Amino acid sequence: MKLEVSIRKQLGDFALAVEFTTHCGVLGLLGQSGSGKSVTLQCIAGIMSPDGGRIVLDGQVLFDSELSINLPPQKRNIGYLFQHYALFPHWTVEKNLQVIDKENAFTMLEKLGLEQVRCLLPHQLSGGEKQRVALGRMLLGKPKVVLFDEPLSALDAHLSWAVEQHLSTILQELECPVIWVSHDAGEVRRNCANICVLDSGRSEKIVDTATLFAHPITLAAARLSGFENVLTSDQSPWDTKGAGIAVRGKDLCCVQENKNAILCDVAGQYEDLDGRWTVLRPVCGDDQTILRMKGGAEGQRVWLEATQIHHLQ
Numbered sequence: 001m002k003l004e005v006s007i008r009k010q011l012g013d014f015a016l017a018v019e020f021t022t023h024c025g026v027l028g029l030l031g032q033s034g035s036g037k038s039v040t041l042q043c044i045a046g047i048m049s050p051d052g053g054r055i056v057l058d059g060q061v062l063f064d065s066e067l068s069i070n071l072p073p074q075k076r077n078i079g080y081l082f083q084h085y086a087l088f089p090h091w092t093v094e095k096n097l098q099v100i101d102k103e104n105a106f107t108m109l110e111k112l113g114l115e116q117v118r119c120l121l122p123h124q125l126s127g128g129e130k131q132r133v134a135l136g137r138m139l140l141g142k143p144k145v146v147l148f149d150e151p152l153s154a155l156d157a158h159l160s161w162a163v164e165q166h167l168s169t170i171l172q173e174l175e176c177p178v179i180w181v182s183h184d185a186g187e188v189r190r191n192c193a194n195i196c197v198l199d200s201g202r203s204e205k206i207v208d209t210a211t212l213f214a215h216p217i218t219l220a221a222a223r224l225s226g227f228e229n230v231l232t233s234d235q236s237p238w239d240t241k242g243a244g245i246a247v248r249g250k251d252l253c254c255v256q257e258n259k260n261a262i263l264c265d266v267a268g269q270y271e272d273l274d275g276r277w278t279v280l281r282p283v284c285g286d287d288q289t290i291l292r293m294k295g296g297a298e299g300q301r302v303w304l305e306a307t308q309i310h311h312l313q
């Protein structure tokens with residue numbers, strides 16, 4: 001099973017230009033808010049029409065601007081799990097599933113752990129239960145591609161963890177391309193084999209998840225993969241070739257003066273769940289440049305060294 005996407009879409013000032021090919025397995029679409037993740041899914045699902053390009057699923061053309069092909073959503077066989085689940089409000093959980101596939105509805109209820117709530121109406125369910133009903137409806141439609149748009153974003157932290165466990169079990173059984181949209185680095189890291197970064201509407205080359213987090217090569221990828229310090233070449237206090245650098249906070253440390261160290265003012269310190277952090281301002285940098293170092297610093301001015309710097313293209 002192969003999904004090929006190569007599309008453009010202009011929405012006011014926002015320009016989308018996305019290109020990727022994905023096979024069975026989970027592809028994470030990772031981007032900041034407003035980077036075009038939902039628009040991309042809507043174009044694939046057929047809810048929105050691109051201005052140009054092609055979408056081909058396993059040899060079947062779903063969209064082709066030159067050939068004037070644009071299949072409606074119901075002919076695309078794509079399962080789309082929205083941020084806000086579309087359930088029929090006056091039907092019980094069981095009926096919401098039976099309307100898609102009467103024969104297999106009960107098995108799906110069992111699989112998703114929904115037997116206890118099968119006679120309830122959607123408004124009587126928790127967020128996690130609603131999400132599972134929506135997932136069940138989608139899976140009963142036997143989609144050829146599954147699209148998840150921020151599937152955990154409406155749930156609180158505890159519930160989100162439980163639903164994520166459920167989703168990852170289901171995902172292992174699916175034998176089709178899955179696209180998981182998120183702006184949460186941890187979520188895509190745990191669930192996606194490969195990642196496509198979207199930066200202001202433009203897709204970057206797909207990379208495998210481990211590589212993206214260990215060695216990001218673009219500014220957007222470094223920011224989205226949780227590097228605390230991502231500086232353009234103009235901002236960087238270190239010698240920088242290319243677009244800029246990325247340094248993890250744990251790879252910065254205070255040292256004695258030496259030729260590789262940079263002089264910084266300590267701008268502040270704070271605590272979060274990961275412990276203490278120090279905010280530093282390089283003396284040679286502009287006012288906008290700040291660095292975040294894991295741990296505390298003694299004194300108002302320190303020499304700072306980076307044990308590992310990632311150079312970005």
Ligand SMILES: Nc1ncnc2c1ncn2[C@@H]1O[C@H](COP(=O)(O)OP(=O)(O)OP(=O)(O)O)[C@@H](O)[C@H]1O
Nearest residue numbers: 011012014031032033034035036037038039040183
């Ligand atoms: N129907 C529309 N008409 C006009 N502009 C739109 C429409 N839908 C989306 N946009 C614009 O397209 C851009 C991308 O939106 P999109 O919803 O795809 O972002 P996103 O990456 O999914 O963001 P988020 O993570 O916040 O959901 C935004 O600037 C948005 O305002």
